[in-house]
Amino acid sequence: MLMIRTASFLRVALFLLVLLMLPAGSLYAQKKKQFTVVLDAGHGGNDPGAVHGKVKEKDINLTVTKMLAEKIKKKYPEVKVVFTRSTDVFVTLEGRSNKANKEKADLFISIHVNSAKKRSADGVETFMWGIPSTEDEKRLAMYENQVVELEKDKGAKYKKFDSDEDFILKQLMFDQDVTLSAEIAQLVQKALVKSTKRTDRGVKSGDLYVLRNSAMPRILIEMPFLSNAGDRQFLTSAAGQKKIVEGIFEGFSKYYELYGKNNDDNAGGASVDDSVEVDEENVKSGVPLFKVQLFAADTKLKSNDKRFKGLKTDSFKEGKWYKYTYGSTEDYDKAVKMKKEVSAKFKDAFVIAFIDGKRVETSKAVEIYKKNKKKK
Ligand SMILES: [Zn+2]
Known part of the structure; x- marks a missing residue:
């Protein structure tokens, strides 16, 4: 017991020593830049x-x-x-x-x-x-x-x-x-x-x-x-x-x-950056799916909630937010049309994109969509 304790004490001491020798900030600098x-x-x-x-x-x-x-x-x-x-x-x-x-x-x-x-x-x-x-x-x-x-x-x-x-x-x-x-x-x-x-x-x-x-x-x-x-x-x-x-x-x-905040170790709440990084390989093979985000809320709403103004919606969770979306298409041009359709009711609606079920930046998805379209 004593031996083990001493050994782990030494390991901790060594670790702390190494820490002290490192220039301030270098531990995290490589991982993620300060927000x-x-x-x-x-x-x-x-x-x-x-x-x-x-x-x-x-x-x-x-x-x-x-x-x-x-x-x-x-x-x-x-x-x-x-x-x-x-x-x-x-x-x-x-x-x-x-x-x-x-x-x-x-x-x-x-x-x-x-x-x-x-x-x-x-x-x-x-x-x-x-x-x-x-x-x-x-x-x-x-x-x-x-x-x-x-x-x-x-x-x-x-x-x-x-x-x-x-x-x-x-x-x-x-x-x-x-x-x-x-x-x-x-x-x-x-x-x-x-x-x-x-x-x-x-x-x-x-x-x-x-x-x-x-x-x-x-x-x-x-x-x-x-x-x-x-x-x-x-x-x-x-x-x-x-x-x-x-x-x-x-x-x-x-x-x-x-x-x-803590994009790197926030496993529960997928951030846009995370999805893009993690999915880099799938992005090439995956087909983007476009939806129109209507709004976000911090509670789960029932499908007949008045706030949907009669639209049939889907939702997904990001962090602690429930994001409510309308429609789903692989065709970006159609998604833009859908956004126009709903903009009378939801003036702040915008197109978002998913690849293999993960949210990615829309602009990246549009690039992939265009490349795929050329191939066809
Ligand atoms: Zn001014």
Whole structure:
């Protein structure tokens, strides 16, 4: 007994010694890079953003961004939080996305205050990068992009694509992060509406330059309207800002728990990254199956639940989430049509993909689908 104990003690001591000799961080560095979130406080310096009297959007953006950073650091000390600006300075839109790319960030969250000529417009909305489909989406992109006039070349580098909707379409086809951007957008929007109780303007798409060139899941949050009296009162109060931060944090948390945290040893909850890695070999032989995800919920719903709005749905579990889907096809073009069909009822629906029963990134599945189609 004693011998064995001594032997195992020695082994532990040796192990600890080896540990001490290793440079800090190298143990995990190879396994998985630290989850990095870039928090982007909109505007700054000579660009105030929306203004009402003495109230400036740039200041609210910075305050809320810093509060959010504190909350993230406190709950998840393992997460690296990076600011595009932490003081009142001007940063170009390109500079913001460059910084996120350089950090190889896992998530990019841009934070803004909304404003409109129409004083009655109110509420919160969350944007993904993509083709705007409504006048309101176009308005918002134009509004947030106009800051490039203050940049040295007056935004020439962004504008060369302006007339080219094809450019966005092409980019979207290769954008690996569309699905995850949609996830974080929905999680944040839902939590934000719940915590602030402001009008739900939904998840939207727009060609926002600050999101255009960032190579990671990315969203732009529009906090309540500075141009609306009720929203303004909420937005400028400490209690209101606290609720906004709570909402964004809640959305971030859910996303992080699902896709960011312990992806390597989280055997129960398959993350998208895991599935792709584990399935690398099967991907080549497997045939992608496309479905339309309608929404996610943290409870199991009955098949006749009102929330399905009469649609026949399937579900699968990812982490602690039940994801509800519609339809199932090997034909990606059909899946896109299905998504269009249901989008009147579920405006945030999006196409997801499975290979051999495992969830994979849609863009990868589309690539395989196209290759297979060529072969035929
Ligand atoms: Zn803004």
